[in-house]
Amino acid sequence: MQAEPVLVAGLIEVCRATIAANSDHLCALDRAIGDGDHGTNMRRGCEAVSAEGESLSSLPFPDAVEKIGLTLVMNVGGAAGPLYGTLLMEIGRELRKSEETADFPQVLKQAIDAVARRGRAHAGDKTLLDVLYPVHAALAKRSPLGDIARKAERSADRTAAMKAMRGRAAYLGDRSIGHVDPGASSCALLTTAICRYLGEHRPQ
Numbered sequence: 001m002q003a004e005p006v007l008v009a010g011l012i013e014v015c016r017a018t019i020a021a022n023s024d025h026l027c028a029l030d031r032a033i034g035d036g037d038h039g040t041n042m043r044r045g046c047e048a049v050s051a052e053g054e055s056l057s058s059l060p061f062p063d064a065v066e067k068i069g070l071t072l073v074m075n076v077g078g079a080a081g082p083l084y085g086t087l088l089m090e091i092g093r094e095l096r097k098s099e100e101t102a103d104f105p106q107v108l109k110q111a112i113d114a115v116a117r118r119g120r121a122h123a124g125d126k127t128l129l130d131v132l133y134p135v136h137a138a139l140a141k142r143s144p145l146g147d148i149a150r151k152a153e154r155s156a157d158r159t160a161a162m163k164a165m166r167g168r169a170a171y172l173g174d175r176s177i178g179h180v181d182p183g184a185s186s187c188a189l190l191t192t193a194i195c196r197y198l199g200e201h202r203p204q
Helices: 005-033 038-051 053-057 061-075 080-101 104-119 129-140 145-161 168-176 182-200
Strands: none
Touching: 005 038, 005 053, 005 061, 005 168, 005 182, 038 053, 038 061, 038 080, 038 182, 053 061, 061 080, 080 104, 080 182, 104 129, 129 145, 129 182, 145 182
């Protein structure tokens, strides 16, 4: 499965720019219920991916996605690196196995389930899964990209009403309620950026 090198490069850049622009906001969210470094960690990971952009763009799409995931695991601190890395590595592996017959919603569902296993978390635990599962549901219904982006944003906002059950925030118990989960927020930001980019640069 090949993808235009410019598309891969564009997706890498839009994700890097989105996280860079929102790094301080993500750190502020994380300070309320965690270590306060989620934005910094995500920015470091995205910059590491960007630094390899040229070589990544020359790879078949599944290989590029898997290598991006590995790069994030190696460069993003905290829980975010393994979780985002698992998501992308699993997507790359599943796409490679299925080649041109890939049903992306099914591929995404398998990757999200792998993230859930890695983090020992479920929907409702106040994590990035609370964005990923609704995004998958919208994608499976073949919703327009704009609707998927809005679903991601609303889903992240809804984590404010949840009690954290995993990660450092879980130690706060009920005090975690009222705060948006930083991982869910970064996931929504990236989903929205990707949807907007694909809407503007959809391959013909």
